[in-house]
Amino acid sequence: xxxxxxSRPQREDxxxxxxxxxxxISGAIAGAQDQLKKHIIExxxxxxxxxxxxxxxxxxxxILKSTPNTAMSIQAAQDELKKHLIEGQxxxxxxxxxxxxxxxxxxxx
Numbered sequence: 001x002x003x004x005x006x007s008r009p010q011r012e013d014x015x016x017x018x019x020x021x022x023x024x025i026s027g028a029i030a031g032a033q034d035q036l037k038k039h040i041i042e043x044x045x046x047x048x049x050x051x052x053x054x055x056x057x058x059x060x061x062x063i064l065k066s067t068p069n070t071a072m073s074i075q076a077a078q079d080e081l082k083k084h085l086i087e088g089q090x091x092x093x094x095x096x097x098x099x100x101x102x103x104x105x106x107x108x109x
Contacts, residue, residue: 014020021030058064065075103109 009017011020015022023030025033053061055064065079098106100109
């Protein structure tokens with residue numbers, strides 16, 4: 001019996017291994033405390049889920065790129081097409097803008 005008492009782990013070791021609780025609360029109260037914490041977390045999660053914005057609202061605020069019914073592969077192709085369209089428009093606008101000499105002749109520069 002003496003050997004068992006001598007080799008038993010210290011309280012700190014049991015707390016570190018989550019066998020004992022760090023506070024001196026009885027088991028029944030600790031169980032109730034754990035249940036209460038679980039219910040609080042559960043209620044917070046339910047509340048956040050109920051108040052989260054709809055996918056349409058996220059699209060309106062530019063958080064989502066498309067409506068939820070559009071497949072991601074189609075959305076990627078649409079984005080690439082828009083990018084090339086804008087790039088073409090920008091290149092056209094840059095190529096047709098007046099030179100610095102033209103602006104000097106017109107007394108703009």
